[in-house]
Amino acid sequence: MLMAYLRSAGGEETEAEEVTEWLWADCLMERPDHRPRLANYAGRSSLKSWLYPLAINRLIARKRSENLWSKIVEEGLDLEQMESAAVGHAPVPAEAPLVDLMRRAVEAGFRECAAEDFVLLQLVHMDRLRLVELAQMFNCSKSKIDRDLERAGKVVAEATLRHIRELDPWLELKWEDFVELCQVASPACFGTE
Numbered sequence: 001m002l003m004a005y006l007r008s009a010g011g012e013e014t015e016a017e018e019v020t021e022w023l024w025a026d027c028l029m030e031r032p033d034h035r036p037r038l039a040n041y042a043g044r045s046s047l048k049s050w051l052y053p054l055a056i057n058r059l060i061a062r063k064r065s066e067n068l069w070s071k072i073v074e075e076g077l078d079l080e081q082m083e084s085a086a087v088g089h090a091p092v093p094a095e096a097p098l099v100d101l102m103r104r105a106v107e108a109g110f111r112e113c114a115a116e117d118f119v120l121l122q123l124v125h126m127d128r129l130r131l132v133e134l135a136q137m138f139n140c141s142k143s144k145i146d147r148d149l150e151r152a153g154k155v156v157a158e159a160t161l162r163h164i165r166e167l168d169p170w171l172e173l174k175w176e177d178f179v180e181l182c183q184v185a186s187p188a189c190f191g192t193e
Contacts, residue, residue: 001048002055010172011059019058023051045184053185056171057098063170064097098185101167102178109160117152124149 002023006016027038041050110118120138123129131142138145157175164171164178173181 002051005052006055006059008172009056009059009177010170011063015059015062019055019062022058023055026054027051049180049184053098053181056181057096057185060097060101060168060171063168096185098181101164102182102185104167105160105163105178106156106182108163109156109158112159113152113156117148117155120145120148121152121156 002020003013003016006019007013011019026036028036030036037054041047044050113121120134123134123137129137131145134145135142160178161173161175164173
């Protein structure tokens, strides 16, 4: 199940196998400084949904590391050159790569959203206002509010996925996959609270 998920997200067969093996070992093995990762599973979602962000996170870290080493080999940098090239680059985030990727992608998605649409989405999703209330506020029909919400949601979804592809072109996520990952993935999920 995990290997199929990783392959559908853009991982190659060997990568999916490696990540799955690592994840099972990490979930079950106790280390001196950490308890088994499975001990963090609280049952708030299905086990499968809980495992997916861990697997994608590991795949992202593996791919990025692989890309960095390829660049080092291609450019023929020695250790001193690698250290000097690293100076001035953005530090690796303390968050897990997946959490950082999701945060940056959502921010990019909302930046492309018109201000009025952003307010509309906020009022519906955060403040839980109904269409009838919004129609009164915006002095229009419920159907117009519904169309505006649908359009704004599409803009955010497309911009979010586009940003993910810009950061990690190999990563193949559909909007539904991204939403599911957002429901489960958090810094606590990766032990980086």
